[in-house]
Amino acid sequence: MLRNTRRETLVALVLIAPFLAIYGLTFVYPTVAMVNLSFTDAPLIGPGEWVGFDNYTRLTGERRFDTAFWNTAYFVALSVIPGTFVAMVIALGVSRLTGRMQALVLALFFLPYILPVSVVYRLWDWTLNFQFGIAMYVFDLWGIERVPIFKTTTWFMPAVAFVTIWWTCGFSILLFLAGLRSIPAEIYEAASLDNTGRWTMFRRITWPLLWPVTALVTTIQLILQLKIFDQVYLFSTGGRPNDNLVLVYYIFQRAFVNNQGGRAAAIAVVLFLIVVIVSVLNFQLMRLAERRK
Amino acid sequence: MTASSARQINLIGGIITLLTLIIAILWAFPIYWGIVSSLKPENEVVRPYIELWPDTLTFEHYIFALTETQIGRWYINSIATAVGATILTISTSMLVGYALSQLRFPLRRPLYWLILASFMVPTQTLIINHFVLVANMGLLNTWAGIILPQLINPVVIIVYKQFFDQVPRDFREAAVMDNAGEFRILFKVYMPMNWGVTTALAIVTFIWSWNSFLWPFLAVTKTEMMTITVGITQVSDAFGVYYASQLAAAVLAGLPVALAYLLFQRRVTQAITLSAGIKG
Numbered sequence: 001m002l003r004n005t006r007r008e009t010l011v012a013l014v015l016i017a018p019f020l021a022i023y024g025l026t027f028v029y030p031t032v033a034m035v036n037l038s039f040t041d042a043p044l045i046g047p048g049e050w051v052g053f054d055n056y057t058r059l060t061g062e063r064r065f066d067t068a069f070w071n072t073a074y075f076v077a078l079s080v081i082p083g084t085f086v087a088m089v090i091a092l093g094v095s096r097l098t099g100r101m102q103a104l105v106l107a108l109f110f111l112p113y114i115l116p117v118s119v120v121y122r123l124w125d126w127t128l129n130f131q132f133g134i135a136m137y138v139f140d141l142w143g144i145e146r147v148p149i150f151k152t153t154t155w156f157m158p159a160v161a162f163v164t165i166w167w168t169c170g171f172s173i174l175l176f177l178a179g180l181r182s183i184p185a186e187i188y189e190a191a192s193l194d195n196t197g198r199w200t201m202f203r204r205i206t207w208p209l210l211w212p213v214t215a216l217v218t219t220i221q222l223i224l225q226l227k228i229f230d231q232v233y234l235f236s237t238g239g240r241p242n243d244n245l246v247l248v249y250y251i252f253q254r255a256f257v258n259n260q261g262g263r264a265a266a267i268a269v270v271l272f273l274i275v276v277i278v279s280v281l282n283f284q285l286m287r288l289a290e291r292r293k
Numbered sequence: 294m295t296a297s298s299a300r301q302i303n304l305i306g307g308i309i310t311l312l313t314l315i316i317a318i319l320w321a322f323p324i325y326w327g328i329v330s331s332l333k334p335e336n337e338v339v340r341p342y343i344e345l346w347p348d349t350l351t352f353e354h355y356i357f358a359l360t361e362t363q364i365g366r367w368y369i370n371s372i373a374t375a376v377g378a379t380i381l382t383i384s385t386s387m388l389v390g391y392a393l394s395q396l397r398f399p400l401r402r403p404l405y406w407l408i409l410a411s412f413m414v415p416t417q418t419l420i421i422n423h424f425v426l427v428a429n430m431g432l433l434n435t436w437a438g439i440i441l442p443q444l445i446n447p448v449v450i451i452v453y454k455q456f457f458d459q460v461p462r463d464f465r466e467a468a469v470m471d472n473a474g475e476f477r478i479l480f481k482v483y484m485p486m487n488w489g490v491t492t493a494l495a496i497v498t499f500i501w502s503w504n505s506f507l508w509p510f511l512a513v514t515k516t517e518m519m520t521i522t523v524g525i526t527q528v529s530d531a532f533g534v535y536y537a538s539q540l541a542a543a544v545l546a547g548l549p550v551a552l553a554y555l556l557f558q559r560r561v562t563q564a565i566t567l568s569a570g571i572k573g
Contacts, residue, residue, distance in 0.1 A: 012398035016392050017391050019386070022385060026426075027411050031414065093312065093313030093549065096309060096313070097310065097313070110323070111551065116503065116504040116547060117504065118546060119547040126540060131339070132338065134326055169519045174565055178566050229507055248507075251418065251421065252420070255420070265422075272415060275413065276413050
């Protein structure tokens, strides 16, 4: 039996070796190096002097950091809860359909999620184009004044949040549909025998039973949107990137535009901590919910 | 329930269904609009009214993109890096998932915790050190450099582990008794049980990799080494401010993943729900 365990350990080692090599190189090492770098005044590439917490203290009250921080928070507020709500409403509509019709309608909602961000950018940059965008003709029709949406600070974040909801909603819709399918039909049948109204059924049955999925979708969205960069970067081209900064964008600017690796790493560590704290809280909440079942 | 109230409920149901259909069509409209615009001549695209179908249908923008720009080269880069990332991710993750699920070895728990931890770490914050690492390895502007950081994909490992968990451990022990080699057991016994999951995971890993933007955007500075998702937004002088040409390039960039989804719809949705931790 002893030989057997030794053999098992050996096999396991061989199986996990490629994974360990890859994760050591691309995950553990860069994480340690990032923390290390954040305490130096190093450029992007090359050595630097140890400066202690300087890079962190300099972030307090810094204009660009404030912009990036609050824009990220603003974007999260504009996209997470509204996105979850839209996905739930759509999923409720789609779940009423059956067979091929359902597959077709679901595909229409899901297709954007499959597209690369640069395609999403091109489609909406065209749809919302100030001069020729089809949305602007609709604006004209309704007597709304045209706005160069991605060039104004007022409209930039709401518009990017809108496009992001359009882009990522398909994923949340799928999760809601899976949640809706897991609600036993008998509950609804029993309720309809009691002549329960549509709205009461939703409030008393669907909403509470869908709650775990709602929590899951919201936290996945929250963690995802904290890390926003791609859309903001793309829609900012030719606009006002400094007003539209978000945290990842600011990391990119400091590191790759200003060539300040150390200062960029400090911002990265801050975002890193925010995301990890949110994830850990989320994980603990899920565990609590599991235990209560 | 009286007949009139039943009819009323059916009417409301019908309205909801109709609304869902209308919203679905509006939802997909920008995609349709982008495709239609790319099939119009430039002067038709900028006409000040809405035409849902081109007057003169033309493929000139596609021919231009495919022959006059580097898009062919970008396609090759995207295919090579996405296929490479998929093969490496799937194979290494499957091995780890199998080891975690079916084998007993020291430090198994810490390994599992490492994988769970990597779930929480935002790779976007590691871009600086990924760049330094890849630069020091001399891999900037190479396929390997584009692929490397994309290999952090713990979801795939967890899904594999959960699938192998459903197989009783006796299964493996019986095979060991029969003197079957460990790798034979994995490839002849366990793998065939999971072909469905493997295809599903491979398709979404390919889509994720094809769509990745931030890292390929940083790792490549030479236009001929760009992936298509980066290339179509970075090399604007190749297309100018010709909207139809830009849209044609975008359609070409989205086409492979859209096709992959439409062909394997079931598998894609299965993999996505699995990756979110819901048994689909």
